Amino acid sequence: MKLDFKIEPPNEKQKLFFLDQHKYVGYGGARGGGKSWALRRKMAMMCLYYPGIKCGIYRRTYPELRNNHVVPLLRELHGIASFNESKKIFKFPNGSVIELCYADNQKDLGQKFQGQEFDILSIDEATQISEEWFAIMKATVRGVNSFPKRIYITCNPGGVGHSWVKRLFIDRSYKDSEDPSEYSFIQALPHDNKALMESDPDYIKSLASLPPKLRAAWLEGSWDIFMGQFFEEFIDDPQHYHDRRYTHVIEPFEIPPRFEIYRSFDWGYSKPFSCDWWAIDTEGRAYLCHQLYGCTGTPDEGIKWAPDKVFSEIARIEREHRWFKDRAIRGVADSAIWASDGGEAIIESADRHGVYFDKSDKTRVAGWMQMHYRLSFGDDGRPMMYFFNTCRHAIRTIPLMQYSQTLPEDLDTSLEDHFCDSCRYFCMTRPISARDAARKERPISDPLDQFERERRTIYNSYGAIRSEV
């Protein structure tokens, strides 16, 4: 067979991956390292080398599978293997196959992998799947033939699979049923991928502008990062309240009429609600200028505001406050308040008081990234989001947020996260790009220290209704 398979040379890490003969090979560490490329190439090489071998490539969703594998393989295997679109199988003339699979939920996973047999299975972005799913997939790598049996996984820190991937490939902490000599790990970094460095130098720049912990994960491949304060970049520095550099908290100023006004809202079922007013300057910079924050819940839990009380207060503030009265205000709220559960939906109460909202975009990780982007300081030391120092509950709760232990790029939802949710809804109405706010380090001590004492005393004590009117 004549091969006009154009072989771009692998980089050093990709070579290590091609040569690795362990049963379980983890290839990863950071984005853009050339992992998906290497998986596809390795599968194709195995197919050419072992006539009749059966390989699989899994990715969680079809769009990701298509972009990362189907489309490039159609190009790379053109004239070498034929593609069956409905079965998503590349067939080589020597009888070898690469089957492309995706499954985004337990039912699809069962259908796809039940009774399947692979000699080699590649799981691309394995940190997107749980350990239970991994066990189901692993069981399909079997068969009575002499072909090698291998499982290749690529991975990035973060995601639901963070813990099990870290355990097997980074910490190398094994159960009795697992044989340590079967596992190996290759660390790829974005800098290892020369092709990417040349074609998209801005990519590294956008990774470098992330807050330090996410940057350590995605740029340096660190797996020990998802602990501690979630918004570690948040700084409340009274010394800079006036010049507004390297601080997120500032002295209030009069909101000029040309600024746009937004209102974001998170309803608290038995926890605090957070209603937040944002003023946006002509550069798109947001200022949290006013907050109404407090408890709802059952009467025996203490002071409670029913929805009508909450929305009549919001309506009053917007009627009377000099910054808001007679202004167009765009509202955005947690879509959960549209749910009725048989009774009156909370949004009906809001409508009754003339307090109107759009449904928020609830994509959590993307929303947190938007908050990170807005919090990062530009070259002039200014972030894209400020908080007036009168908005105490925002300033108090942002530093309390911690990483989730189950979904490391998310935050721990058991904490007092209502302001942060509301802030996220706001951010998603006006997304910005990472490059709008190239991060600069600030030469001061760890903000965590500053809030540690406060965290211990305030954590979980919601207190009564507080309005900063």
Ligand SMILES: Nc1ncnc2c1ncn2[C@@H]1O[C@H](COP(=O)(O)OP(=O)(O)O)[C@@H](O)[C@H]1O
């Ligand atoms: N050895 C290589 N030669 C040419 N291009 C490569 C090579 N390795 C990776 N690339 C290209 O670099 C980009 C990022 O690689 P990819 O495999 O998608 O990274 P990852 O899966 O680690 O995020 C892709 O466009 C890919 O085709």
Ligand SMILES: [Mg+2]
């Ligand atoms: Mg990839």
